Amino acid sequence: MNDTPRFRRVVLKASGEALMGEQGFGIDVSVVDRIAADIAEARKFGVEVGVVIGGGNIFRGVAVASKGGDRVTGDHMGMLATVINSLALRTSLTKLGVDAVVLSAIAMPELCESFSQRQAMAYMNAGKVVIFAGGTGNPFFTTDSAAALRAAEIGADALFKGTQVDGVYTADPRREPDAKRYERVSHAQVIRDNLAIMDTAAIALARENHIPIIVFSIHEEGGFNAILKGGGHCTIVADDAD
Ligand SMILES: Nc1ncnc2c1ncn2[C@@H]1O[C@H](COP(=O)(O)OP(=O)(O)OP(=O)(O)O)[C@@H](O)[C@H]1O
Numbered sequence: 001m002n003d004t005p006r007f008r009r010v011v012l013k014a015s016g017e018a019l020m021g022e023q024g025f026g027i028d029v030s031v032v033d034r035i036a037a038d039i040a041e042a043r044k045f046g047v048e049v050g051v052v053i054g055g056g057n058i059f060r061g062v063a064v065a066s067k068g069g070d071r072v073t074g075d076h077m078g079m080l081a082t083v084i085n086s087l088a089l090r091t092s093l094t095k096l097g098v099d100a101v102v103l104s105a106i107a108m109p110e111l112c113e114s115f116s117q118r119q120a121m122a123y124m125n126a127g128k129v130v131i132f133a134g135g136t137g138n139p140f141f142t143t144d145s146a147a148a149l150r151a152a153e154i155g156a157d158a159l160f161k162g163t164q165v166d167g168v169y170t171a172d173p174r175r176e177p178d179a180k181r182y183e184r185v186s187h188a189q190v191i192r193d194n195l196a197i198m199d200t201a202a203i204a205l206a207r208e209n210h211i212p213i214i215v216f217s218i219h220e221e222g223g224f225n226a227i228l229k230g231g232g233h234c235t236i237v238a239d240d241a242d
């Protein structure tokens with residue numbers, strides 16, 4: 001384990017679906033508190049942290065489209081779901097004494113500040129945890145793409161994808177139990193082999209900006225910090241794995 005962090009500035013993409021815990025829907029506050037505690041520890045270790053949370057625990061636009069509804073409205077609902085999750089995380093971080101701010105891609109000044117790259121940089125440089133809400137602000141995208149976009153905008157050294165599985169596999173391990181996990185894999189191979197851990201737009205954006213993606217289980221307590229300290233259990237998606 002290292003005394004100095006492996007990365008100086010990171011974006012953590014936290015699974016929205018994970019926030020519902022054992023419930024079928026919504027937010028289990030104990031899960032949000034646990035993720036907040038991991039972020040607090042990373043800050044104590046000296047890592048600057050930006051966060052994007054998904055909305056899968058509340059709403060995904062495709063759910064509307066699949067029932068014949070309007071996809072764009074569905075996506076608007078999904079983006080609002082990410083704002084709800086972001087406010088929940090800010091609450092948990094504040095309880096722990098961590099200075100955190102929510103910047104939304106969709107203006108809702110009564111609830112939180114609006115995103116601008118300049119303001120995000122100012123807050124990151126001041127040591128605040130910046131929670132990027134509202135996805136990209138555009139329909140037909142996902143919070144994975146938002147996370148890659150914000151990582152590029154704030155000059156992050158890595159994008160951490162905290163998800164339901166502990167890495168990138170040869171196939172979806174939740175469907176194919178015999179799938180093999182990669183220790184390292186290139187962005188190009190993830191795209192070429194259609195390894196659907198993230199959407200292609202997100203992988204391509206990270207690749208163009210030379211941002212490694214660290215895929216790990218958001219359910220593993222302390223997993224985020226173990227990786228920041230040089231150990232941990234994850235798959236590293238990086239150019240040098242080509
Ligand atoms: N090749 C693969 N390797 C690993 N996981 C894969 C692969 N292909 C598909 N998956 C699936 O992708 C899922 C991650 O997808 P997704 O980003 O939609 O979920 P999430 O992290 O829970 O995000 P959110 O709920 O915020 O949308 C994993 O839980 C896994 O089941």
Ligand SMILES: O=c1ccn([C@@H]2O[C@H](COP(=O)(O)O)[C@@H](O)[C@H]2O)c(=O)[nH]1
Binds near residue numbers: 075077078135144
């Ligand atoms: O830039 C974005 C980000 C998200 N959405 C919508 O929100 C939901 C929830 O996000 P997940 O990444 O699936 O957790 C997503 O399904 C979209 O409907 C969006 O439109 N634009």
